[in-house]
Amino acid sequence: MVLINGCEQTTVPVADRAMQYGDGCFTTILVELGKPRLWPLHLQRLQKNVSALYITEPDWGALARLVHQRAASYSDKGVVKVLISRGVGGRGYSAIGCDDTQVVVSDFSWPQHYAQWQQQGIELGVSEQRLGLVPMLAGLKHLNRLEQVLLKRELECNGWQDAVVLDVNGHVMETTASNVFWRNGKIIYTPELDVSGVHGVMRAHVIELIAGTEYCLEFVKKTLEGLLCAEEIFITNALMALVPVTRIDGRDFPERTAISVLNKRLYSC
Numbered sequence: 001m002v003l004i005n006g007c008e009q010t011t012v013p014v015a016d017r018a019m020q021y022g023d024g025c026f027t028t029i030l031v032e033l034g035k036p037r038l039w040p041l042h043l044q045r046l047q048k049n050v051s052a053l054y055i056t057e058p059d060w061g062a063l064a065r066l067v068h069q070r071a072a073s074y075s076d077k078g079v080v081k082v083l084i085s086r087g088v089g090g091r092g093y094s095a096i097g098c099d100d101t102q103v104v105v106s107d108f109s110w111p112q113h114y115a116q117w118q119q120q121g122i123e124l125g126v127s128e129q130r131l132g133l134v135p136m137l138a139g140l141k142h143l144n145r146l147e148q149v150l151l152k153r154e155l156e157c158n159g160w161q162d163a164v165v166l167d168v169n170g171h172v173m174e175t176t177a178s179n180v181f182w183r184n185g186k187i188i189y190t191p192e193l194d195v196s197g198v199h200g201v202m203r204a205h206v207i208e209l210i211a212g213t214e215y216c217l218e219f220v221k222k223t224l225e226g227l228l229c230a231e232e233i234f235i236t237n238a239l240m241a242l243v244p245v246t247r248i249d250g251r252d253f254p255e256r257t258a259i260s261v262l263n264k265r266l267y268s269c
């Protein structure tokens, strides 16, 4: 079902700025047993993104009620997606006078292959395409996702499950639709994401979870070689949670020490 500003509807005006310029942001939420998982973090990120893009705030209370209502229709697992557009208005790029924020809530079934990925782990390719440096937008989950569309095509052409993506300076950033963590000894590393990448909700949650363990976390800028020296690697997003990486570029990563600790904490929340 697709709800636009709370009403069942499937079309948006051609002049909507999300369509014209990708002028908006979104989040994709896992539903478990009728509840939106990590809703406070999803809401926080939407609020931060709306504020960073100077979009007029929608009615957050009404949005929360809608998300919980849609989630309640899933007795097992499901997905609810929230997309916020600046709406119709302005002239050209200028958004002056454009304050008719549009909120689109849709829901989907959960991608079943993630259950197998969580259990067995996945092998990653290494993308030849590089992410640009976009400090104005770094971390935001905005609607301009053409880099990811092209990266996904590269995956599909190569038959990869997912791939490590580097920026133009050769630093490891993320994968096509997830954040990346790796461990050496008691230190867990994750890319800094100050010039590129998405600040994932699951990344934020994993960062919180690490704080209560024997591991410490470092935000880093590392090349592929740095990543490949890891003892353990895992990737995260809101729908698949934590997925172990078994192999990259001919190197095996059989250890699952930190991911086991973090999964225990994740599933006890």
Ligand SMILES: C=C(O[C@@H]1C=C(C(=O)O)C=C[C@H]1N)C(=O)O
Binding pocket: 027, 028, 081, 111, 177, 178, 237, 238, 239, 240
């Ligand atoms: C692209 C979307 O959402 C992202 C992708 C996934 C996924 O493919 O599993 C999960 C959460 C988001 N990071 C989307 O259109 O929902």
Ligand SMILES: Cc1ncc(COP(=O)(O)O)c(C=O)c1O
Binding pocket: 028, 148, 174, 175, 176, 177, 178, 179, 197, 198, 199, 200, 201, 202, 203, 236, 237, 238, 239
């Ligand atoms: C490029 C990219 N990085 C990271 C993520 C992970 O974000 P989240 O944990 O909020 O799902 C996503 C999900 O859309 C993504 O598309």
